[in-house]
Structure formats: structure tokens, C-alpha cells
Amino acid sequence: xxxxxxxxxxxxxxxxxxxxxxxxxxxxxxxxxxxxxxxxxxxxxxxxxxxxxxxxxxxxxxxxxxxxxxxxxxxxxxxxxxxxxxxxxxxxxxxxxxxxxxxxxxxxxxxxxxxxxxxxxxxxxxxxxxxxxxxxxxxxxxxxxxxxxxxxxxxxxxxxxxxxxxxxxxxxxxxxxxxxxxxxxxxxxxxxxxxxxxxxxxxxxxxxxxxxxxxxxxxxxxxxxxxxxxxxxxxxxxxxxxxxxxxxx
Numbered sequence: 001x002x003x004x005x006x007x008x009x010x011x012x013x014x015x016x017x018x019x020x021x022x023x024x025x026x027x028x029x030x031x032x033x034x035x036x037x038x039x040x041x042x043x044x045x046x047x048x049x050x051x052x053x054x055x056x057x058x059x060x061x062x063x064x065x066x067x068x069x070x071x072x073x074x075x076x077x078x079x080x081x082x083x084x085x086x087x088x089x090x091x092x093x094x095x096x097x098x099x100x101x102x103x104x105x106x107x108x109x110x111x112x113x114x115x116x117x118x119x120x121x122x123x124x125x126x127x128x129x130x131x132x133x134x135x136x137x138x139x140x141x142x143x144x145x146x147x148x149x150x151x152x153x154x155x156x157x158x159x160x161x162x163x164x165x166x167x168x169x170x171x172x173x174x175x176x177x178x179x180x181x182x183x184x185x186x187x188x189x190x191x192x193x194x195x196x197x198x199x200x201x202x203x204x205x206x207x208x209x210x211x212x213x214x215x216x217x218x219x220x221x222x223x224x225x226x227x228x229x230x231x232x233x234x235x236x237x238x239x240x241x242x243x244x245x246x247x248x249x
Contacts, residue, residue, distance in 0.1 A: 002108060003031040003087040004164075007078030009071055010036055013095040014043040021052050023101045025059050029108065035082055037063045037074040070181025072188070079170055091164040098208050099162040107164040107203060115169040115198035118155065118190070119162030125204030126157070132209065147187045147229050151194075156202060158190045159183065169198050179235065184228040191232055197241025 006024060010017065017036075024034055036053075038046040046064055053060040063081055065074070075092055082090045089111055093099040099119065107117045120126045122144060128137065140159075147158050161183070173192050180188045193200055 002029075002089060003033075004029060004089045004091060004104075004108060005033045005035055005082040005085060005087045006091045006093060006104070007035045007037065007075060007082055008093055008095050009074035009078065010038045010041060010045045010049065010095045011068060012041045012043045012045060014041065014045045014048055016095050016097060017045060017048050018052065020095055020097065020101070021056070021060060024104075025056060027101060027104055029105060031087075032059065033085070033087070034060045035063060035078050036060065037065065037078045039065045039068045039074060071183060072178060072181040072185030075185060076175050076178055079175060083167065083170060087167055089164055089166055090170055093162050100206070100208070103162070103203070103205055104164070110201060110203055111164055111166060114201040115166050116193055116200045117164045118157060118200055118202045119160055119205040120155075120157035120202035121160060121205060121207045122156035123202045123204050126202075127204075127206045129207060129209040147184075150229050151187070151191050151233055153190060153194055155190060155194075155200065158187050160205075160207070161186050162205060163189075169193065172196065172198070174239075177235070180228055180232070182228070184232070187229060188232045188236075192236055192239060195236055195239035195241075 008020075021034060024032065036049040038049055040046065046062065049060070049062040053062050061081075063077060065077065078092075079090060089108060091104060091107065103119060107119070110117045121128050122141075128140065144157055144159055147153070148155055151158075173189070173196065178185065178188055178192070190200065
């Protein structure tokens with residue numbers, strides 16, 4: 001029986017959280033727990049999460065942080081808390097329904113053949129929301145092309161945030177050395193895992209634009225991501241597979 005913890009960072013997701021938790025708890029999986037990492041959302045997301053945790057104490061835990069400290073550090077906080085419970089797998093996803101909970105059982109099945117499963121918009125079968133304009137589509141495509149070319153990654157979607165990891169994979173990664181707090185965090189994690197020799201596979205997903213609320217992607221975040229890719233390459237260039245014992249061979 002596989003145990004799974006799903007880590008979800010939140011900031012102003014009050015309108016999405018109740019339905020998301022309901023769908024995750026209804027997944028046809030025997031042992032699923034949800035860790036919400038809330039950055040003091042002013043819209044009351046943290047309070048809603050706390051109420052849900054009281055209603056579902058066996059399925060939901062909330063980690064409250066004292067301010068908007070960044071996506072990357074939220075995930076690291078959630079990963080470390082999840083690792084303390086020693087689940088078989090740890091998933092990560094957005095709270096805005098751009099990542100459908102329906103993919104999670106398939107990710108878990110595919111994890112039997114890999115150290116990590118990456119939800120991918122750019123492999124055969126993957127798709128982006130049809131409502132995206134040409135400019136946004138180009139930026140998404142170029143961001144992936146730019147990052148994977150500079151870092152030499154044999155992956156089609158290195159910026160996506162819908163992923164699942166074996167516990168042993170995250171345990172073998174230097175989480176304290178991950179420096180990215182923005183969306184480039186996803187690139188850094190994929191690069192570290194690849195440098196250490198972990199096997200990552202991509203699973204096609206449909207990426208739906210957020211249903212409710214406003215996107216948190218900005219021009220500043222995009223510029224930061226472009227600059228950070230070079231820093232990531234320099235910071236982790238000395239990692240090599242001999243430094244960890246991989247769980248999947």
C-alpha cells in the first residue's frame with residue numbers, strides 16, 4: 001500500500017481551496033494526506049485551511065508562515081515536513097485547478113518506473129489551455145527552451161509545477177541548497193535531480209488556466225527566472241550521481 005503526501009503552497013486561494021481538498025480526498029487511493037503551506041494569505045485562505053484540517057484531521061495539515069516568502073521556500077518547507085512522516089511518495093501541485101487532481105493516480109503508478117514524474121504540457125498528449133494568446137504561448141515555450149538548452153536538460157517541460165517524487169529522491173537532494181523562491185524553483189529542482197542521476201519521466205497533462213482568482217506570474221518573475229537559470233547552472237555544476245544512492249535503477 002503506497003502512502004502519498006501532496007504539498008500545496010497557497011496565497012489567496014480561498015475560492016479554490018474547499019473544492020480542491022474535496023476532490024483530492026475523493027481520489028481512489030488508500031492513503032493520501034494533504035499539506036497546505038499558506039503564506040499568511042490576506043483573503044483568509046489559511047483560516048479556511050485550518051477549518052478543513054479540523055474537519056479532516058487524518059487527511060489535511062496546515063503549515064502557516066508569517067508572510068509571502070516565496071513559492072520555492074514554501075515547497076521546501078512542505079517537502080521537509082512531509083519527509084518527516086516517511087511517505088512512499090510526495091506530490092506537488094498548484095491550488096488553482098490548473099493541475100487536475102485526476103492525474104495523481106496515474107503519476108503514482110508511473111512512479112514505479114522512475115525517481116520522479118513530471119506533469120508535462122509539451123510531450124505528446126500534453127496540452128495548454130486553448131484560451132492562451134499567441135504571446136503567452138510563445139513565452140511559455142521559449143522559457144522552457146531557454147532553460148533546458150542552457151542547462152542541457154533532456155526534458156520537454158522544465159517549468160511545470162505538477163510533479164511527484166519518491167521519498168528517497170527528495171531525501172537524496174540537497175534541499176537546503178535550493179535558492180530559487182520564484183517559479184524558476186521548478187527548473188532548479190529538475191536540474192538538481194538530473195545532475196544527481198535520478199530518472200525523471202514526463203507524463204502528459206492538460207494545463208488549464210486558473211478558474212478563479214488572478215495569476216501570480218509577472219514580468220518581474222519572468223526576468224528573475226531568466227537570470228536565475230545561469231545561477232542555477234553555476235551553483236549546482238559539481239553535483240554528480242555518485243553522491244547519492246538512487247532508489248530506482
